[in-house]
Amino acid sequence: MNICLLGLSGSGKTCYLYTACHVLSRGVSVKDHVISATSRSRQQQLRLNNGIEQMANNVWPQGSISTLTYPFDLKIDGKIIGQFTIYDYRGGALDGMADDDQDDANELFDTFEDSSCIVFLIDGDTVLEGLNPNDVATVHQNRISPQKRLRARNKINYIEALLQECNDRMNRNVPILLSITKSDIFTDSELQAGYKLLRELLPSVFSLYNDKIVGVSSVTLGENLQNNQGRLTGILRLNTSGNVHIPILFALLQEIDEDGSQFDNPDEARRLIRNLFTADKISFYRGGKPALLM
Numbered sequence: 001m002n003i004c005l006l007g008l009s010g011s012g013k014t015c016y017l018y019t020a021c022h023v024l025s026r027g028v029s030v031k032d033h034v035i036s037a038t039s040r041s042r043q044q045q046l047r048l049n050n051g052i053e054q055m056a057n058n059v060w061p062q063g064s065i066s067t068l069t070y071p072f073d074l075k076i077d078g079k080i081i082g083q084f085t086i087y088d089y090r091g092g093a094l095d096g097m098a099d100d101d102q103d104d105a106n107e108l109f110d111t112f113e114d115s116s117c118i119v120f121l122i123d124g125d126t127v128l129e130g131l132n133p134n135d136v137a138t139v140h141q142n143r144i145s146p147q148k149r150l151r152a153r154n155k156i157n158y159i160e161a162l163l164q165e166c167n168d169r170m171n172r173n174v175p176i177l178l179s180i181t182k183s184d185i186f187t188d189s190e191l192q193a194g195y196k197l198l199r200e201l202l203p204s205v206f207s208l209y210n211d212k213i214v215g216v217s218s219v220t221l222g223e224n225l226q227n228n229q230g231r232l233t234g235i236l237r238l239n240t241s242g243n244v245h246i247p248i249l250f251a252l253l254q255e256i257d258e259d260g261s262q263f264d265n266p267d268e269a270r271r272l273i274r275n276l277f278t279a280d281k282i283s284f285y286r287g288g289k290p291a292l293l294m
């Protein structure tokens with residue numbers, strides 16, 4: 001199965017993948033069991049290792065220029081129970097106006113046709129810039145301007161069009177996870193205002209008529225992270241404290257719910273993953289209203 005992980009250019013896909021894959025390869029403990037995901041390709045494992053080591057050496061990855069495919073085994077207590085594949089591509093394919101971008105976007109949508117959900121990584125910098133001035137903390141006031149706000153809001157609103165196109169290709173409505181990246185740049189109240197902004201700018205996702213589950217979460221790779229001309233400063237956290245495991249596990253849970261026969265022991269996997277979805281990590285909506293995951 002292919003995990004449909006979407007995100008515009010600079011939203012943090014590549015860094016997210018390096019970190020999440022590292023954390024998941026070590027495994028996440030839940031209810032006396034360990035869920036893990038390990039690379040099924042030796043070459044790609046070297047690439048992922050290299051990526052996270054480079055970040056630990058204070059160098060952010062370069063913007064992606066092509067698509068890389070990462071196949072994984074999903075394991076419970078070290079036993080393989082299923083397989084999945086994640087793609088890392090240049091986000092510019094989704095928000096560029098050139099013909100090449102259209103071709104690349106079409107190819108991506110084809111790849112994700114059979115996916116059972118859409119995980120959208122929404123750039124935290126964009127969400128912060130899109131906030132109402134009243135919702136922005138004093139320390140961030142200097143980075144906000146009406147022009148930037150307009151641009152940021154347009155960028156978030158444009159995600160509706162992408163979700164629509166992706167859904168059309170899939171020929172069905174699928175659950176969606178919206179995950180705000182770079183959550184370390186927000187104060188608590190800014191992040192809450194950010195979630196509210198998503199509900200305002202993505203009306204069809206939160207529509208009364210959308211009967212599919214919508215998950216909302218945020219991820220960060222550490223604390224006080226900054227990019228000074230490619231140099232990483234701040235503290236990188238290679239554990240689950242920044243929620244890096246949540247988006248991939250959300251996608252796996254939807255896949256298990258849609259077609260559990262691809263997995264060994266799907267009930268156990270479902271039970272363990274659901275246990276990790278606590279209210280402080282992810283919230284759910286259905287028909288625009290807060291919902292519980294049954």
Ligand SMILES: Nc1nc2c(ncn2[C@@H]2O[C@H](COP(=O)(O)OP(=O)(O)OP(=O)(O)O)[C@@H](O)[C@H]2O)c(=O)[nH]1
Pocket residue numbers: 007008009010011012013014015016060061062063064065089090091092181182183184185219220221222224225226227
């Ligand atoms: N503060 C903070 N910044 C982050 C975090 N994750 C990523 N960034 C910043 O976001 C930049 C872009 O991240 P990438 O992973 O390269 O973005 P991408 O989505 O792969 O971009 P494309 O390859 O162009 O599609 C990084 O260089 C960092 O400056 C985070 O958790 N916190």
Ligand SMILES: [Mg+2]
Pocket residue numbers: 013014015062063064088089090091
């Ligand atoms: Mg990238």
